[in-house]
Amino acid sequence: MHEAASPLSRTPAVSARSRVLPLLLVATPVLLALWLVIWPAAEAVILTFLVPGEGGTEVWSTANYARFFGDSYSVNNFTNTLWTTAVTTTILLVIGLPLAIYLRFAKGQLPATVQSLVMFPMFVPSIIVAYAFIRTLGPNGTVDIFLHAVGLPRMRTPYLTPWGPVIGLVWDGLPLTVLLLLSGLGNVTRPAVDAARDVGAGWLAILVYIILPRMRSSLLVTLSFNVLGIFSSFTLPYLLGPAAPEMMGPFMQRTFGDLQDVGMARTQAVITFAVCLLFGALYVWSIAKGRTKSAAGGKS
Amino acid sequence: MARLDLDLLGKSFGDTTAVAGVSLNVGDGELVSLLGPSGSGKSTVLRMIGGFERPSSGRVLIDGVDVTHVPPERRPTGMVFQSHALWSHMTVFGNVSFGLRLRRVPREEIAKRVEATLELVGLAGYGERLPNQLSGGQQQRVALARSLVLEPKILLLDEPFASLDQHLRERLRDEVRDIQKRLGITALFVTHGQDEALALADRIVVMRDGRIEQVGQPGDIYAAPRTAFVAGFIGAMNMLEGAITDGRILAGGLHLAAAGSGPAHLAIRPEDIEITDSGEDGHVTVRRMIDFGSHVVIDSSLADGSHLRLQTTKGVRVGEGERLGVRVRHYMVFAEALRDPIRYRGAGVDMLPNMELNYA
Numbered sequence A: 001m002h003e004a005a006s007p008l009s010r011t012p013a014v015s016a017r018s019r020v021l022p023l024l025l026v027a028t029p030v031l032l033a034l035w036l037v038i039w040p041a042a043e044a045v046i047l048t049f050l051v052p053g054e055g056g057t058e059v060w061s062t063a064n065y066a067r068f069f070g071d072s073y074s075v076n077n078f079t080n081t082l083w084t085t086a087v088t089t090t091i092l093l094v095i096g097l098p099l100a101i102y103l104r105f106a107k108g109q110l111p112a113t114v115q116s117l118v119m120f121p122m123f124v125p126s127i128i129v130a131y132a133f134i135r136t137l138g139p140n141g142t143v144d145i146f147l148h149a150v151g152l153p154r155m156r157t158p159y160l161t162p163w164g165p166v167i168g169l170v171w172d173g174l175p176l177t178v179l180l181l182l183s184g185l186g187n188v189t190r191p192a193v194d195a196a197r198d199v200g201a202g203w204l205a206i207l208v209y210i211i212l213p214r215m216r217s218s219l220l221v222t223l224s225f226n227v228l229g230i231f232s233s234f235t236l237p238y239l240l241g242p243a244a245p246e247m248m249g250p251f252m253q254r255t256f257g258d259l260q261d262v263g264m265a266r267t268q269a270v271i272t273f274a275v276c277l278l279f280g281a282l283y284v285w286s287i288a289k290g291r292t293k294s295a296a297g298g299k300s
Numbered sequence B: 001m002a003r004l005d006l007d008l009l010g011k012s013f014g015d016t017t018a019v020a021g022v023s024l025n026v027g028d029g030e031l032v033s034l035l036g037p038s039g040s041g042k043s044t045v046l047r048m049i050g051g052f053e054r055p056s057s058g059r060v061l062i063d064g065v066d067v068t069h070v071p072p073e074r075r076p077t078g079m080v081f082q083s084h085a086l087w088s089h090m091t092v093f094g095n096v097s098f099g100l101r102l103r104r105v106p107r108e109e110i111a112k113r114v115e116a117t118l119e120l121v122g123l124a125g126y127g128e129r130l131p132n133q134l135s136g137g138q139q140q141r142v143a144l145a146r147s148l149v150l151e152p153k154i155l156l157l158d159e160p161f162a163s164l165d166q167h168l169r170e171r172l173r174d175e176v177r178d179i180q181k182r183l184g185i186t187a188l189f190v191t192h193g194q195d196e197a198l199a200l201a202d203r204i205v206v207m208r209d210g211r212i213e214q215v216g217q218p219g220d221i222y223a224a225p226r227t228a229f230v231a232g233f234i235g236a237m238n239m240l241e242g243a244i245t246d247g248r249i250l251a252g253g254l255h256l257a258a259a260g261s262g263p264a265h266l267a268i269r270p271e272d273i274e275i276t277d278s279g280e281d282g283h284v285t286v287r288r289m290i291d292f293g294s295h296v297v298i299d300s301s302l303a304d305g306s307h308l309r310l311q312t313t314k315g316v317r318v319g320e321g322e323r324l325g326v327r328v329r330h331y332m333v334f335a336e337a338l339r340d341p342i343r344y345r346g347a348g349v350d351m352l353p354n355m356e357l358n359y360a
């Protein structure tokens, strides 16, 4: 009968270990994050609120922020970044959602081909994308030459306009967007869609009442991932965007590198960080909500 | 209120032919069961009737109207899927009322109809629950209510209770039968459980490899299967391989009168075998006795080692290794050369020549 007794006697030891081990596993990344990210970030935030006072002392002040938001050039860059982020994210969702739905529900060989095409941009470095962009859509690029050859008016190139980064970032962000949306669509079963058609739902009703409600958290995740990535992007806006207004990424780099205005660059970084933090919080919140829901839910 | 006619319906997926020329007429208020092994094309037939698969050939007619190219959202059919078809983000009420809301039915009427339908399926008062707060059986009742509330002309059920345990399945299928009769709704029920088909259906359609093997009332199919496949598929059956020569079939050591010639199958239902006597000159050797309480099944082996299962009344006791004499009351011979099987009745069985055999 000792087999029956041993699980009982083992229980406390097992549960003690099972409580410590996960904590240890979590501790490493948490400590790393504290040391490499959170501490410098906190330090930067504090420093932006300190300005030199009389006699070499430092005093608390919001002067840095007043300077940033009082300067129309900075504000233009900031709103341009918001605009680029909003437009790119919207375009990504508008293209990505139908694509993901197609990939989820279509049958046969074609969807597999489409899927590998959609994932292709993931394997192309941004710098090469930018170069390809310039060669095709730039002045005297392939499209331009083609239009000229067939006698059509010349295209106004998006290169060095705010649309340049948008196009580059859409190309760059599409694979991840589709992947994230596809994982959300995993919640939508084919019988659930068939049943909706059976009771009379057309495609719009299915999208609005059956598919989107089940994807709420994956839409939030997609949204916040994209916003985080685009808002702080550097390479594509730097290579494809106009000199003014520019996005926060190149703006910070220029303030820091060319103008050597460390205090201002830090302030810009904190503002960028605050916007990202907002969407980061949204992401964490939606994940946590999904967790509690599925923990409470159980099957189906 | 509705007739359903399938006219040479066919469906291929690439190289595989899932359904090959199925024709069937279902009468008003009839419940027809599609029965067949896995992959025989039952679901595909049902999905074509519901509009979810486009037929490669043939037509679907409801009340004489060709609906072959009408999309599912505009067909007067309602389908109950095997599982995972409830919308888990909507309550029971939300699920059942969805179709009515799409049709812009007034709010009070929706409430009334949903309530009545939930009552019909035994879920009165469950409207506010979410699907994951229901048991598997209750979930399928919701799926049924969701279809019924729209008063479809044809109700299609694709193994709706396959994921439930035996008891619940039996109860639900009886309920479905009651509801279907009460509403007088025309229904097709896919199953691969023969008990379910026998218990439920007005008529059974036995399918195999995308074709209809036989259509008939449950009793007829049981008593008079047209092919060896149907004979083996519906009900318990001993199928012995043998050959016919000189007006007799020899199979598994049994020797019985039969017309025709050449290779053939001898089919005997366990309950059509009678134990005559025991002793060293018996025909079969007992391998195992299973007492079901209501009856006793004996697993035995014949002289050539093939198995013969017999069923007798309760209370019979035999021991392992015991030899029994048997009499076959009724058997069928499926000769490969013959188009239709021949049924024989009241025949004796023996290993000796010249025994008197009468056959129909």
Ligand SMILES: Nc1ncnc2c1ncn2[C@@H]1O[C@H](COP(=O)(O)OP(=O)(O)OP(=O)(O)O)[C@@H](O)[C@H]1O
Pocket (backbone or CB within 6 Å): B013, B016, B017, B018, B019, B036, B037, B038, B039, B040, B041, B042, B043, B044, B045, B192
């Ligand atoms: N979408 C599809 N693509 C390719 N082949 C399919 C598809 N649907 C069904 N088939 C094939 O068609 C045949 C019939 O399938 P069907 O689902 O109708 O069988 P079934 O009788 O319902 O079987 P089960 O009892 O397992 O549900 C099978 O060989 C199956 O592999």
Ligand SMILES: [Mg+2]
Pocket (backbone or CB within 6 Å): B042, B043, B044, B158
């Ligand atoms: Mg099936």
